[in-house]
Amino acid sequence: MPTTIKDVAARAGVSPATVSRVLNDRPGISPQTRERVLQAAQELNYTPSVAARSLATARTYNIGYVGYKYGAGPPTDLRSSNATPGILEGIDEELTRRGYHLLTTYVDKEMVRGLDVPNMVRQGRVDGLILNGPAIRPRFILHLRNMGLPVVLVDNLLNETAIDCVLCDNEGGAYQATKHLLEHNHERIVFLSGPADWLSSRERAVGYRRALQEAGLEPRVVFMPSTTVDTGRDGILTALEEYPDLTAVMAVNDATAVGAIQACQQAGRAVPDEIAVVGFDDEPWAQLHIPSLTTVRICWYEIGIQAARRVVDLIERDNQVPIQMRLAVELVIRQSCGCPVTTD
Amino acid sequence: MPTTIKDVAARAGVSPATVSRVLNDRPGISPQTRERVLQAAQELNYTPSVAARSLATARTYNIGYVGYKYGAGPPTDLRSSNATPGILEGIDEELTRRGYHLLTTYVDKEMVRGLDVPNMVRQGRVDGLILNGPAIRPRFILHLRNMGLPVVLVDNLLNETAIDCVLCDNEGGAYQATKHLLEHNHERIVFLSGPADWLSSRERAVGYRRALQEAGLEPRVVFMPSTTVDTGRDGILTALEEYPDLTAVMAVNDATAVGAIQACQQAGRAVPDEIAVVGFDDEPWAQLHIPSLTTVRICWYEIGIQAARRVVDLIERDNQVPIQMRLAVELVIRQSCGCPVTTD
DNA sequence: AACTATTATGCAACCGTTTGCACAACTGTT
């Protein structure tokens, strides 16, 4: 029904093989022939069959994106990890540029634990994978990688087996933000962390520690099992019990920061006047919060672009040595750290 | 390299044709043979080649999702339309259940205007399409539909040519919310609308008007060219000039509501005490806002599920008459409407 | 002018399924 390579061949007066070679930029075609073929293809508005091409070449030109969802059903809480706004747009942008397509799916805790290979991978619908989020565990990652596909991690990394990844500078961001609190002359700063087995939590904790140590102060870290508003609330209450004299909080992300702020206020400690708080991620709503959140901005869109680039490179070029990419972050100063109010 | 249907056939002692029939539940296979084939397939851990199957059947088992992005590059503002949280998870959930896969891409204003057919459609990588958002214009929709694919719209509809769609009850939601303001004894309520050519704006305006008319009051609508925090700010200022005596605002979405609140406060009018505000969408951050937003909740996850269901039905069953689905919304009462503070 | 090297193209096999058609093996009828 649609036009095939034979139609084009017939119209150009050549064989299908020649058409194929022209269309794939293979060498050894005379300029005149090439021209005639292109002309014919254009006139017939020819688009090669994806299925046939895939069958012959064992390539799909699809990239799989695996996101993380918290259990089946609608997303409930306001969290960090399902908030990587713009990453899909970034990936799509770059993939389109390179002639690839984006297949999207989500896995939950259970699937990760059960090494439940997504259908699109098992069926060979993709040439490569982008795995997003620290909740995607090492065993799962390795299991997917063993299916023979190039894999790029986002917001996560695997030390043992070198796998390509793109992340933001978690440590640097936390360092900068903590440093900012120190410049406000805070000396008793708590780090409200997420799960210790999440990379971003650990790295941000490291940045925080480094800043404190440089200032000759004692780090105080509270690990929490999640990074929601609720755990932020609980976390700060724990912290306030253990360190009643604290004057500032570095939160592992914005949701946690908001929880902390709420709990502080309920406990009668004004933010930022009595307790300063900074977050991480610069969620779109961070500037709307009252007080507006001082936080660390992550360029998810750019991360998406780089992840897509990388996975395509892994597919198309060989002998690639694994690369770990770190994208710079930016401290966005607003009110919650105690800086004077400005209009932004 | 991977196992093929021939391997399975050999092991089961039958022809490839028979294996194919068993695996596709075709009739006319003896129970014993069926059993042996299934056994063999299982033992060899056989997965049919997607490409070969697509080539033979002209089906891909892929569904395309087309989202809207505001121009190339990273998303800038906090808006309504790129915030349909959970819709992709919902679509993925249902598609996985039905044996389909999700291809994702985004279009911007220019592409929509230029009738720029996404590659995945032009190349025939999908069997059906889900188009999300009111910014995807009728001409573009029809153009895509003319490519011969089943199309389901989300948060949008086309009256002239009946096309399947799934939306939330915009009118009912706005009606309910406005009604709630009326119960607070407000009599001078303004509707802060988005673009008049966005379906959701229009429908919400209708709900608002109906509520006012039932109360015997004069509707006051201000249309704005977009639905960001900024346009919310500008919009309320315009409204305040025109109707200085207004006591309540029904905003077309949460971002607009926030803009309105900010501008009111800057103008020295307390929210909700002097001016009550309600939003629409119940964005994840709406409850964090101060004052927390009274707003209308949309179940994007469920909308995603229904849209996916529908597009698969259109593909697999014939003689489907177009269906317009309306999902109920829920008024979420918080503080910005002037209701007493509660902990939620 | 004969011969080799190079260039441009075609032939045909192959990628791994599905499916129309033919046919063999049974079952049941007269």
Place this chain on the structure above:
DNA sequence: AACAGTTGTGCAAACGGTTGCATAATAGTT
């Protein structure tokens, strides 16, 4: 016992590209 009807299975031709190999045509060498 011959025959029609049913049931289960195999053969082989698609589906629409890519690519190794052969070969015709041309250019280059002595």
